[in-house]
Amino acid sequence: MPIYMDRHDLNDAITAEHVANIHQEDLKIEHEFGCKGLTYWFDDHRKTAFCLIKAPNKEALIEMHNKAHGAIPNSIIEVDPNIVESFLGRIEDPVKAKNDTLNVIKDPAFRVLMFVDIPLSKLNAGNRESRRTKLRSFHRLLKEQVKSFNGRMVKDSMFSSLISFQSVSDAMSCSLGIQSGFRSxxxxxxxxxxxxxxxxxxxxxxxxxxxxxxxEMAERLSKVVNGEIVISSEVKELYQSENLNKSIDQNLVRYLNPSDEKFLKIFMDFLDASWNNPSLKVDDFSCSLGLSKSQLYRKIKSITGVSLNLFLKDYRLQMALKLLDRQHGNVSEVAFDTGFNSPAYFSKCFYEAYGVLPSHYVKDHD
Incomplete structure (x- = not known):
């Protein structure tokens, strides 16, 4: 039977005790609708609640909520319980405290997510065994740091990792520890x-x-924005709130303001939808984003550190790497599929970026 998570946007008068009572009302009648309430999360600061429920379909879940207390969810999605646990740490109610008649859960589902990216470069594309030895050492370091700062590993692959934190201070400290250990x-x-x-x-x-x-935002901050550690404007505000407005060392950490975050989203949404079009031009970006060429150039240069043309070429090469790793096709097919007009030009760009021809890269990864 599917498992769903729903979101309830609550008014300011709702307390943790109210939500606990609502949860109990669901449990009393869940059998009538073939449902089973697993647990919930309540965020008093943001006034949101999230329920995790096993149900035959979304309609049964809504009908159960409606009969039990009338609080209809604002949103419902189907979820994998293993993924929920990797982000949030549990998929059932915490053990009720002794002598408590009601199990009041004051556990928000809000999380700080860290995306760690090791982009392939010409200095680490070759010498496969040496590269793997260093990467294995790094991943041991990464796991040690994540454990030290109460993080939860959601995904971990050779060149990228996704980690979940309850505390923004833990996430920031872990980031600095990872970066320092990585340099050493x-x-x-x-x-x-x-x-x-x-x-x-x-x-x-x-x-x-x-x-x-x-x-998506954590990944874009790591892969697109110029800087070793890049944080969103909300993470910056939360960190300073938790640490009495402690300043952030801008030599180590870069943060975007809300307008730059908005631009980054619009820009990357457009790029993700059109990057493999070989006729894509700067004018297309200008029209879509509503900026002049000079405004667009300054914005892209400020955020990414490179020109739009260079960023587009690098982006296509990164997508080509993914296709080659998946054995999507031969080198010529990958060249055309990633927006390059010529396999020869693609091979030239690939070699300049990674220090190895794409044909040799494929053989090395067979």
């Missing part, structure tokens, strides 16, 4: 680059996946 481990700061993005949010937004908007 790599020896040469140029041999391996490490980029970290921190974003924050709730499990359900307007998207279908759990924490989808927050994951």
């Amino acid at each position: 481990l790599s020896g040469n700061a140029e041999a391996f680059r490490l980029k970290i993005g921190l974003s924050s949010g709730i499990p359900i937004s307007e998207r279908e996946g759990i924490f989808e908007d927050t994951i």
